Amino acid sequence: MNLTNFSTYYDFRSTLHTNRLVGLWRMMADFRPYYLLAAISLAVSAMAKTAGFFLLRYFADNVLAGTGSSLPFSLNLTQFLIAIALGFMGLALVEGGFAYFSGRLAAFTAEGVTRRLRNFLFDHIQRLNFSYHSKTKTGDLIERCTSDVDALRRFFSQQAIGVGRIILLFVVNFIALLSLHTGLAWFSIISLPFILLITVWFFKQITKRYEDYQEQEAVLSTTLQENLTGVRVVKAFANQNYEIGKFEKDNLEKFRRGKLLLITHSLYWPLSQFVLGIQLLAGYIFGALLTINAEITVGTYLAYSGMVIWLLWPIQNLGRLIVDTSAGMVSYTRIMAITKQIREPLSDGKVSPAGPLKGEIVFEDVSFKYSDGSAEVLNSISFKVKPGQTVALLGSTGSGKTSLVNLLPRFHEYSNGKIMLDGVDLKDYSRKYLRRQIGIVEQEPFLFSRSIRENISYGLGRDIRGDEIEAAAKAAAIHEDIISFPDGYSTLVGERGVTLSGGQKQRVTIARILLKNPRILIFDDSTSSVDMDTEAEIRAALNRLMEGRTTFIIAHRIQTVMNADLILVLNKGNIVQKGSHKELIVQKDSIYRQMFDIQTRIDEELEIEVSQAK
Ligand code: M5T
Ligand code: MG
Numbered sequence: 001m002n003l004t005n006f007s008t009y010y011d012f013r014s015t016l017h018t019n020r021l022v023g024l025w026r027m028m029a030d031f032r033p034y035y036l037l038a039a040i041s042l043a044v045s046a047m048a049k050t051a052g053f054f055l056l057r058y059f060a061d062n063v064l065a066g067t068g069s070s071l072p073f074s075l076n077l078t079q080f081l082i083a084i085a086l087g088f089m090g091l092a093l094v095e096g097g098f099a100y101f102s103g104r105l106a107a108f109t110a111e112g113v114t115r116r117l118r119n120f121l122f123d124h125i126q127r128l129n130f131s132y133h134s135k136t137k138t139g140d141l142i143e144r145c146t147s148d149v150d151a152l153r154r155f156f157s158q159q160a161i162g163v164g165r166i167i168l169l170f171v172v173n174f175i176a177l178l179s180l181h182t183g184l185a186w187f188s189i190i191s192l193p194f195i196l197l198i199t200v201w202f203f204k205q206i207t208k209r210y211e212d213y214q215e216q217e218a219v220l221s222t223t224l225q226e227n228l229t230g231v232r233v234v235k236a237f238a239n240q241n242y243e244i245g246k247f248e249k250d251n252l253e254k255f256r257r258g259k260l261l262l263i264t265h266s267l268y269w270p271l272s273q274f275v276l277g278i279q280l281l282a283g284y285i286f287g288a289l290l291t292i293n294a295e296i297t298v299g300t301y302l303a304y305s306g307m308v309i310w311l312l313w314p315i316q317n318l319g320r321l322i323v324d325t326s327a328g329m330v331s332y333t334r335i336m337a338i339t340k341q342i343r344e345p346l347s348d349g350k351v352s353p354a355g356p357l358k359g360e361i362v363f364e365d366v367s368f369k370y371s372d373g374s375a376e377v378l379n380s381i382s383f384k385v386k387p388g389q390t391v392a393l394l395g396s397t398g399s400g401k402t403s404l405v406n407l408l409p410r411f412h413e414y415s416n417g418k419i420m421l422d423g424v425d426l427k428d429y430s431r432k433y434l435r436r437q438i439g440i441v442e443q444e445p446f447l448f449s450r451s452i453r454e455n456i457s458y459g460l461g462r463d464i465r466g467d468e469i470e471a472a473a474k475a476a477a478i479h480e481d482i483i484s485f486p487d488g489y490s491t492l493v494g495e496r497g498v499t500l501s502g503g504q505k506q507r508v509t510i511a512r513i514l515l516k517n518p519r520i521l522i523f524d525d526s527t528s529s530v531d532m533d534t535e536a537e538i539r540a541a542l543n544r545l546m547e548g549r550t551t552f553i554i555a556h557r558i559q560t561v562m563n564a565d566l567i568l569v570l571n572k573g574n575i576v577q578k579g580s581h582k583e584l585i586v587q588k589d590s591i592y593r594q595m596f597d598i599q600t601r602i603d604e605e606l607e608i609e610v611s612q613a614k
Pocket of ligand 1: 134370373377395396397398399400401402403404443
């Protein structure tokens with residue numbers, strides 16, 4: 001048994017099936033031979049147990065009852081007793097040894113299947129499109145990738161193998177019982193139909209309750225995840241009590257559903273125990289009558305009374321297993337809901353030029369709306385940019401600036417019109433190529449909880465030398481900040497390391513993009529949350545970054561956009577003004593003119609205040 005014999009990745013999309021048991025069966029894939037081996041080991045173990053009862057019968061009838069005056073192999077009584085004892089010990093060894101072997105195999109297969117499943121899910125989720133991620137709750141996704149995968153692990157290690165074990169135990173013991181006495185054997189399973197009926201009913205109930213339970217668990221982990229991520233907002237609004245109350249309410253609901261699940265679960269055991277208890281008793285009485293009437297020997301009766309327990313035990317456990325299996329099936333459905341999602345094709349476009357782009361961009365009547373939204377976010381947007389030019393986007397919040405630039409790397413697909421890049425329809429480019437060519441400094445930069453060095457060299461697909469990273473950091477005006485941290489470039493970001501300010505994060509991202517060296521640059525800076533000095537530094541860094549690239553810059557400050565070749569003023573998804581600073585500034589009463597006037601007035605007032613303070 002060696003995991004290296006198995007590929008660590010398996011495409012679980014091929015296991016999708018409307019029948020969940022078929023789906024689970026498919027999930028076992030390459031591991032099936034091991035399951036078979038595990039089942040065979042169990043069969044051997046079961047047979048050893050049953051053989052023990054035959055030995056018991058032989059012992060009782062030939063020694064205890066004193067009928068066998070001649071012992072085999074001309075052994076004397078002591079030797080014979082020792083042989084019998086050795087026989088029992090041997091059988092116990094076989095039984096235990098094979099049960100252990102089967103357990104090992106089951107553990108191996110279950111861990112193997114779920115390891116692949118986790119790998120697959122992570123890989124798959126990375127490839128889903130943006131709209132899936134924006135409409136899915138992270139907590140729910142995490143829940144499905146952890147708790148549900150774990151339920152499947154239990155299914156594969158216990159239930160899948162357990163069903164095999166139980167069926168084998170039942171079959172072996174039933175055949176053995178038949179060999180003892182046919183009538184008695186059939187009489188011993190007379191309650192089977194009742195048990196099966198009870199089981200089916202419980203199975204349905206528990207499946208439903210388990211579904212409810214898992215659903216609520218997802219609600220809870222979403223609440224937890226959102227509160228952890230949004231802890232600043234909660235604290236800023238001093239809203240802890242509300243959030244705690246909400247969590248308690250959700251938790252109470254989980255408690256309620258969990259209780260219901262467990263009650264149903266724990267009802268099954270005594271109920272089936274009761275039916276089987278009566279069955280057992282009836283069998284013992286019937287067997288006793290047969291013995292009294294000398295239809296069977298005392299040894300047979302003894303063997304029967306041991307064996308019948310091992311016949312009924314599997315029946316009862318089969319029920320419980322089937323009931324537990326419902327958890328596996330529910331989790332299968334929940335995981336398949338992710339697996340079903342269509343991936344974003346990274347290399348669907350035919351065009352994937354070997355060299356870099358020139359960077360000429362033409363928007364022709366482009367309209368766009370989010371798949372989950374009803375209103376158009378962009379309306380017939382048209383403009384042209386020559387290679388190396390800079391386009392500035394201005395507009396109130398929610399006017400569609402970020403949405404517009406996000407069309408370029410094909411994060412979303414526009415509904416109408418056309419975007420041409422170097423004379424080729426954007427939709428003809430492969431997404432992978434586009435994303436290599438476009439660098440984005442996002443509105444809310446995200447850094448990984450890794451070192452600053454790793455964050456700067458993230459996703460470049462090649463080894464980056466230390467001096468390259470440093471040069472980029474210097475150009476992005478972040479080098480000084482970094483060396484002031486305790487571990488310099490090795491300082492960890494986030495939970496276990498330093499927490500960077502918004503402006504610092506932005507500059508780390510700029511350094512990253514400098515190294516990426518894309519032909520098209522998008523700078524989405526709606527926050528402007530930095531002080532004047534830093535802003536000047538960032539602007540200088542940005543100017544270095546913009547050189548020779550087609551650049552889209554989103555900003556609120558006129559100074560940042562004044563030098564752009566083309567300024568687009570957006571309002572509710574429409575371009576309301578278009579032109580250079582010179583052209584726009586002369587348009588009296590226009591939005592641009594108003595913004596300019598307000599901002600220069602504020603700046604002047606500031607200057608006066610500053611000079612007075614001196
Ligand atoms: C433009 C809506 C949003 C707004 C409009 C991201 C996103 C946005 N919207 C959706 O319906 N679904 C979404 O997933 O689209 O949004 P924007 O482009 O982000 O606006 P902006 O960048 O100009 O605003 P800001 O605040 O960054 O300056 O109506 O509801
Ligand atoms: Mg935005």
